[in-house]
Amino acid sequence: MKAKRSGRNIWRKRQPFGQQMKNTGGKGGVFMEPYWRWFMYQTKILPEQREKCLEYFGTPENMFIAPREKVEKAEFLSEPARAALLVSRTEEELQREEKEMTEKGIVFYSREHEAYPARLKEIHHPPCGLFVRGRLPHFEKEKKEVQAAAVVGARWASHAGLSLAKETAGALAEEGIPVISGMASGIDGAAQEAALMAGGESYAVLGCGPDICYPRHNAGLYRMLENKGGLLSEYPPGTPPVAWHFPYRNRIISGLSDAVLVVEARLKSGSLITADYALEQGKDVYAVPGRIEDPLSQGCNRLISQGAGVFCSLEGFLSELGLTNRNYENFRKNDLTLEKTESMVYSCVDFRGKSLEAIRMETGLSREAVLTALLSLELMDLIEEKTRYYYRK
Structure with a gap:
């Protein structure tokens, strides 16, 4: 009026x-x-x-x-x-x-601007506007397939978790799927950097003004995002990073995404807030399972117990999203028929890695039988030996 x-x-x-x-x-x-x-x-x-x-x-x-x-x-x-x-x-x-x-070098888009992402208007408390350094992600209105995915997780992540986040983000980038995250230390930053390094796009939703690089040690990633993606915030330039800004911005991360993958998360991780927002918004949520005694897996395991999708393998995850990564076009692990011993060994190996002795103890098989099965699984490219006698999917 x-x-x-x-x-x-x-x-x-x-x-x-x-x-x-x-x-x-x-x-x-x-x-x-x-x-x-x-x-x-x-x-x-x-x-x-x-x-x-x-x-x-x-x-x-x-x-x-x-x-x-x-x-x-x-x-x-x-x-x-x-x-x-x-x-x-x-x-x-x-x-x-x-x-x-x-x-x-910042541009503002109100939620009445034609370039404002329509999908954000559908969430509870959509931001009234976005301050953007770089560019906004582009979504095709009529396209129903996955157009963006969020990869989030612990700040103090394990080496295996970081490796999985990078591998997944890189595969998404190869499929032309932008990776949305928060540019935080750990899983977030690792995933976004991997997506950009793979030639894809990534967009960070910040809990401060778009002119502020937080955390500071992500300055290189910040510049990459500005040039190859975008830095988005509902807070104006100069707004410092305040603790309560970060949980609230997570609704935008999930709102921009069609699916959210939580790689590692403690029971009180902010990543679980992103997952909660995603469920509230009707988005698909996936989590990487882990050992019950591992604090970095407890948040993910809880999500799975509440109905989140289980990330069993990269190709399986891509298949769930309706994607076919070029590395797996002619070879699907899920289509393979394993011998009983191979199946027992394969079920024991996880994404974080497990030693030969641990696999032997869990399966009850002899050392020779385990080694034979591991070699067979390696030849089928189902697992890899990261270091001597230490294997991971």
């Missing part, structure tokens, strides 16, 4: 800028973006309060020109939020934001 001129100083002060932004594109036209951007710059307004703001004021433009009395009566906002809102409603502030965005 078009706001009426109130005759107040604030209208006269912004009128020249308003004339420049005269909306010729109807609702959601690109010329309305500065008001949405200004709205998202109001960092004292909590994310869950933004929908209430839109219900109360109608549009960001209405909020910008609303009488002071109406703003002061918005009791669902804190007093500091109302004060900051009133002070910032100037043409100078709009111009300052635009200058900052230009200087930092």
